[in-house]
Amino acid sequence: MGDAPNNEQAIQQRVLDNLATAVLVVDRALVTRYINPACEMLLEISARKARGTPLERLISGPDRLFARLRECLDSAHPFTERELPLALFGNRHLTVDCTVTSLHEPQAPGGLLVELVQIDRQLRISREENLIAQHNATRDVVRGLAHEIKNPLGGLRGAAQLLERELADEELKEYTRIIIDEADRLQNLVNRMLGPNALPNKQEVNIHHLLERVRNLVDVEAPAGVELVRDYDPSIPMLQADPDQLIQALLNLARNAVGAVGERGTITLRTRTQRQITIGHERHKLVLVVEVTDDGPGISKEMMEKIFYPMITGAANGTGLGLSIAQSLINRHGGLIECSSEPGHTVFRILLPLEKANDEHR
Ligand SMILES: Nc1ncnc2c1ncn2[C@@H]1O[C@H](COP(=O)(O)OP(=O)(O)OP(=O)(O)O)[C@@H](O)[C@H]1O
Ligand SMILES: [Mg+2]
Numbered sequence: 001m002g003d004a005p006n007n008e009q010a011i012q013q014r015v016l017d018n019l020a021t022a023v024l025v026v027d028r029a030l031v032t033r034y035i036n037p038a039c040e041m042l043l044e045i046s047a048r049k050a051r052g053t054p055l056e057r058l059i060s061g062p063d064r065l066f067a068r069l070r071e072c073l074d075s076a077h078p079f080t081e082r083e084l085p086l087a088l089f090g091n092r093h094l095t096v097d098c099t100v101t102s103l104h105e106p107q108a109p110g111g112l113l114v115e116l117v118q119i120d121r122q123l124r125i126s127r128e129e130n131l132i133a134q135h136n137a138t139r140d141v142v143r144g145l146a147h148e149i150k151n152p153l154g155g156l157r158g159a160a161q162l163l164e165r166e167l168a169d170e171e172l173k174e175y176t177r178i179i180i181d182e183a184d185r186l187q188n189l190v191n192r193m194l195g196p197n198a199l200p201n202k203q204e205v206n207i208h209h210l211l212e213r214v215r216n217l218v219d220v221e222a223p224a225g226v227e228l229v230r231d232y233d234p235s236i237p238m239l240q241a242d243p244d245q246l247i248q249a250l251l252n253l254a255r256n257a258v259g260a261v262g263e264r265g266t267i268t269l270r271t272r273t274q275r276q277i278t279i280g281h282e283r284h285k286l287v288l289v290v291e292v293t294d295d296g297p298g299i300s301k302e303m304m305e306k307i308f309y310p311m312i313t314g315a316a317n318g319t320g321l322g323l324s325i326a327q328s329l330i331n332r333h334g335g336l337i338e339c340s341s342e343p344g345h346t347v348f349r350i351l352l353p354l355e356k357a358n359d360e361h362r
Contacts, residue, residue, distance in 0.1 A: 022116040027109060028073055030055045030066070041276075042096075042118060043088055055114075061086045069100060072112060076102035083119065095120040131336065132280055135308055135327055142310045142324075146193040153190065157183035192321050193310060200242035200332050207239055207246075207288060208232050211269050214250045218258060218267075225264035232271045237354060239288060241333050249329040249337075252322035253292040253348045259315055260296030260346065268293040279336050279351055286355040292348045299341040307339065 016023060022039035026032055035043070035050045043050070043058055050058060056066065061084060068079055078101040087093050099115040157180055164176040215228050222228070257267045270291040277287040299307060306312045308327050313320030327337050335352035 022118070024050070024055075024114045024116070025103065025111055026055050026069075026114065027111040030069060030112075032058060033111060039116065042094070042116060044090065044092065057089075059086045059088060065098070069112060069114075072100050072102055073104075073110070076104045078102065094118055129280070131308060131327075131338070132331070135324070135331070138309050139324070139328065142193050146190045149186070149190050150194075153183055153186055157187070189319060189321075192319065192325065200245055200329075202240045202242055204238045205241050205243045205246065207236060207271055207290065208234075210243055210246050210250065211271070211290070213247055214254055215269060217251065218254045221255070222258045222267075223263045226258060226261055227266045229266055229268040231268055233273065236271055236273055236288060239352065239354060241352070245329045245332070249326040249350065250290070250292070252326040253337075253350075256322060256348075257292055257294035257296065257346070259318075260294050260298075262296070265295050273354065274351075277351065279334065279353060282334070282353075284353040284355060286353075288350075288352040288354050290350040290352070292350075294346050295344050296346060298343040298346050299339070304339070304341060308337075 016036045019036055020038055022042040023034075023036045024032060024039050025034040032050045032053050032055055035045075035047050037047075040047055040050070045058060055069075065081065065084065068081070071077075072079060078099065080097065080099045082097050084096050084098045085093065086096055096116045096118050098117075101113045101115075102110070103113055104110045160176045160179040160183065164173055164180070167173050167176065211230070211232070215230065219228055254267065254269070261267065268291070270289075270293065272289045272291075274287050274289055275285065277284050279287070303312075303314055308323050309320075310324040311320045323337075330337050330350055330352065333352055335350060338349050338351070340347050340349075
């Protein structure tokens with residue numbers, strides 16, 4: 001008898017369970033009554049735990065959000081909030097478009113249907129595409145230029161060396177020394193501009209061993225008032241990567257952080273994993289996230305747009321190559337470096353794929 005309604009209910013249940021949009025239902029007291037699997041993923045909580053929990057304990061957002069939810073309970077007017085910043089417990093932040101519809105019906109207890117669409121992933125993808133395109137374009141220009149400088153420079157240095165041998169006067173040799181030393185300095189710079197040309201020599205590496213090497217190196221160089229804090233996730237699996245190249249990239253970030261904090265400050269090295277992340281166009285099941293955070297003055301908005309360009313520097317004695325080299329090295333591992341900054345809180349985040357979305361093992 002009751003076959004038809006049951007069937008319909010089953011279909012409705014399957015629709016909700018398979019919806020890519022995160023959906024949750026709260027009752028009139030704003031206590032969570034239902035969340036679908038997409039919402040479990042988004043809020044990183046199981047439906048079992050979420051059920052019966054006040055919404056305020058699942059997410060925190062701007063005060064106006066909860067005010068509008070209460071308003072909607074009374075007025076039954078649906079609303080949409082765009083680019084709403086939410087914080088989850090466990091401190092994750094996300095940006096969502098949020099649509100709220102009243103479930104008010106004469107006989108039903110009422111409540112609200114809340115739909116959440118995460119948009120920071122979209123924002124991040126377009127930003128990343130820019131970063132990668134920007135990086136490829138400038139790298140080609142710089143490489144071309146560096147090559148052009150390299151050949152005549154070799155000739156110059158060779159000629160100065162020959163001349164040096166011919167000179168009897170030690171005092172005159174001082175001039176040829178200067179030519180040779182400066183040519184060497186330029187040669188070094190040009191080599192750095194050309195970037196690492198060796199393909200990554202991949203092997204199984206433990207990211208925490210590499211980070212400890214970097215921490216020790218930087219600890220020696222940094223002023224005494226600079227504290228280096230570790231916040232490692234010990235469950236991170238081994239990674240296929242070139243250890244020297246990763247150390248180089250990490251060092252470049254860590255040294256910038258030291259430069260930024262000056263005599264006193266805190267630099268944090270943090271590791272985490274994230275699931276289902278897209279880097280460029282490729283989707284990955286599991287991604288390693290390494291963050292180098294400092295509490296220095298931060299990066300201005302104008303500077304931010306170009307810090308990954310080669311030869312861009314805000315430091316008096318910088319060459320402006322550190323970040324572009326680091327980005328190159330990480331790109332070669334299929335990863336990406338992103339940056340966000342506000343005064344007192346600058347984060348450089350390295351994303352490195354641990355597992356692709358649809359292959360068993362790499
Ligand atoms: N953590 C940070 N805080 C503030 N500014 C930063 C930070 N990291 C980088 N920057 C800015 O970005 C610029 C570019 O950094 P990049 O590492 O590419 O070059 P550099 O440090 O100037 O020179 P080098 O080639 O020696 O690394 C820096 O000069 C600095 O102005
Ligand atoms: Mg640098």
